[in-house]
Amino acid sequence: MIGFLSVQQEKARANYLAALLPFLPLLPSSSSRLPSLPAYRPTTQTSHLPSHPHRFRNHHDLTNAFQWNSLLRTRVHSGLFDSALSVFSSMLASGVRPDHFTLPLLARAALPGLSGVGEAVHSIAIQLGFVGDPYFCNSFIDYYARSEDIISARSLFEEMLVRDVVSWTTMISAYVQSGHVSASSRMFGEMRFSGIEPNSVTLAAVLRASEVERNADGGRQVHGFSIKRGFCGHELVQNSILTVYSKTGCFKEAGKLFDSIEERTVISWNILMSGYSSSGNFVKVVECFRLLMAAMYPSPQTLTLVISALTKPRDLRMGRQIHGYALKSGQIDAVLQAAFLDLYVKCADSSSSFAFLQEVASRTSWIVMMWAFVHSGEFTQAISLFQRMQIAGIEPNSDALRCLVASYTHLGALLLGKTIHGYLIRHHLTAEPDTEILETSILNMYAKCGSIVSARRCFNNMMCRDTVAWSSMIDGYAAHGMGLESMELFRRMQEAGIRPNSITFLSLLSSCSHSGLVDEGCEVFNSITENFGMKPELSHYTCMVDILARSGKITESLNLIHSMDVKPDGRIWGALLGSCRVYQNVDVGEYAARRLFELEPDNVGYHIVLSNVHVEGDRWAKAESIWKSMDGKELWGRPGGSCIEERGGFSSFVSSDFFGRR
Structure with missing residues (x-):
């Protein structure tokens, strides 16, 4: 799939697209071919990514850009980007000139945040003269927004000669997505000043900005604007306003708006229930669920919201009823499975928990239950569950091992914790990027189980030390009353260019407290504001x-x-x-x-x-x-x-x- 492509593959594709640039001026208007066109060779050949498009169908039948775009769209939507590049190469070699739909299809498959492919496609578009096309520009503004490159998105927006409502809406959404909420509001004002009337998608983007900032007044203003412009009957606008009111705790306005909706959908019910759940009003969540069941069928998201609400009062009886309904209607997904497990564990219903685990046979479900035991203080139960998972033949991942290490840490089981560390070393897992958190957990285990020397050895052997790793080692010294060592490690942390967080300062102050370092503690406390601009x-x-x-x-x-x-x-x-x-x-x-x-x-x-x-x-x-x-x-x-x-x-x-x- 696209999300699992490597950086090397992405760079290779960018280099290939850049290599096409010299051939683009040679594209004729006739159907003559380009014999010297370079062929695309994938850097990593996999079983589900064919290396050549002719394995799919005969391309001699494709005579226009519309047909080639349909084939490209199929490859891109299937995640076969290597094949899509081969199709693009064959399209150019056949003499068919790409239109303004072709290149946005290629950019859509580029990994967000990785420079190369999108920029190469943009360069090809400049060579082909598509920079003035609104559809192409709108597509690439969205691409740069997904890549968190708001500067390039705004630059392309400013270069557009003709901007339609999609252009303005895409730019507003880009600002909201990147966290520049105030800029999105200014952009909305500029849009209205330019004479472009917003549509329902534009208002939804502006309301999203009010939701992010928890700005109820901004939501009310857009609500009034939507009534004046006749958008209040649009489902998207209604649900967006309802989301703002629910997220900001304005349940009186949310209730009035909800009652005024003539045709309520399950999405509207979910928004209102989610707001009640976030505010801790679980009684209202259950009440809304009963009313929804009398009017329509719930979605898996609805059932997840209700089960999460039932976990607080430990309502096992109703939880089992909803479980039976979900099984009969076939609406159980991975998220709902985790919610059911959490309910059973917190209600101390071990028989239902284990029966449910045997039923779903999912490693994620086992791990969710293990963490539920850890959070409830049942560490021996978490260890027992891990053993049963191994008996069931389920291979543990780093998250399961981290849960096991956390249980050993709370129980003070140093010897058993060492076995997990040995397992990582024997299986060469310490070099994997997803084991950094697990290594930090092992470091904490050594420190809290009394082996500060092993903790420091583990810290020194870590390939990548982030703020959490440095803070954990400082906290380990604090627990052992080694204040001077923690202060020295903090100095080295600053030299390494790692910025401390609030937990780091908490560990430092705790270390000074245990070691009686009054002057050093005062210096650390003052530096939180003076040197790092943080609020204690x-x-x-x-x-x-x-x-x-x-x-x-x-x-x-x-x-x-x-x-x-x-x-x-x-x-x-x-x-x-x-x-x-x-x-x-x-x-x-x-x-x-x-x-x-x-x-x-x-x-x-x-x-x-x-x-x-x-x-x-x-x-x-x-x-x-x-x-x-x-x-x-x-x-x-x-x-x-x-x-x-x-x-x-x-x-x-x-x-x-x-x-x-x-």
Whole structure:
């Protein structure tokens, strides 16, 4: 298929098209041939890409550009671009001159983002004199937009002598697609000033800009404009306005518009349900689904929306009913399969989950269920599922192995994690581009399982280190209290030209906190804004408060909390409360505890810490009253637990429990 073509193939095609340029002026108007025309040779011969078009049909019967274009269109739509180039070569050799439909067909098969083929086709068009043709120019504006080359798209637009509504609409869509929303609005204003009236597709593109910016006012303005111009009855415009209202939370306007639609389609229902689902109103999603079922048949996208909504309240009964309906109507696709699996796993319905896996027999479904177990904290279940996947004969990919590594990391299973690393090395998978994330996961596994030396060795052996890899190694040093090493690694990261993100600074501040590096922590915190132009997040403030409070600067920590432009949460007050216990600052400790009890009144841990603060300050009566209030509110802490690795398995136990293998 086109999406799996290599960069080398794309460059070879561009070179071939460029080689045709000297022959184009020789094209006659008659049917004489070009004997010296170069033949196209694919760089990679595959079983489904024939090397010569004569294997398909006899081209001597093709006498005009329309017939050749039909053959080209068939090859391009089938993903047979090598064959399409051979057809193009034969077309030129037969003496048939390409028309303005021919070259856009070739550019349509070029990979977006790769320079070469599209530019070569554009050069051929200039030689043939098609640069003034509106259809050709509109097609290439769209090509440059798909290639994220907005400058070339605008340049071609400016060179057009005649611009129709398609030209303006394509350019507006190009700006929206590239993220230049304000430019798309200006382009729409210029279009109206030039006297070109928009059509329904133009309004849909402008509404897409309002959707991207979450601009409800812009959507209302276009809604009013569509009513005045008589476009409000167009299905595309109606659904686009409905999307803007739903995505921006304007459900009152969305409801009125939805009720005014005379002929509602399943797309309109899906848009409204998707908006309710994004806002967390799952009751309205189910209500809309019941109304839809009474009026028409749902689509697989509709069923996916409902199943995702049922996952939140764990409505297993209705989920099974929809599953039965989907099986009877034959509407289950890969996305809906994943939604059903997610529902069954979160509802702890293991029997239905395994039965569903055996039914679909898809590797993607197995991996989805493994990740669902990991996200719900059922790490041993994820490992067991991986073993059952192997028994079923399903070959694991990098995503499945990464899920397994994540489970080993949470369980502290260093030896089993090493087996995955050995598997990668034995199968020479470390050189594959899609294993970079997996290598970073293995690095995290070594660091969190206590082997920081192996983590650094893994980091040094990585072929490509992105921001995530550098941040993970810095975080590993932070967890081991190696603050100076993390600061040195951050310096090397900057020298390598890798830009840090918010996670990188969080790991650095955590490292400074664990190592007692107060001055270095303050320097890192200030550099977030001064050197990198980023805004500190709440997690960064939490680490900075912890750094100051651990060094005894309780007052400075409290002042920093009060100076924040974000609302403090329980973690930042908890960091301050813990340090008040160490430095016996009862007054600030009580103040922090009051804020904590307002945010998390049922957290028994904060009550215990406050009691210890009073104990350190010899206020035994206060400490006793806190324990009595805990008994009165029936606040009980969860027992501590642990898990150890032994003999290739796991033994888990909780406080006051007998040691037993599980």
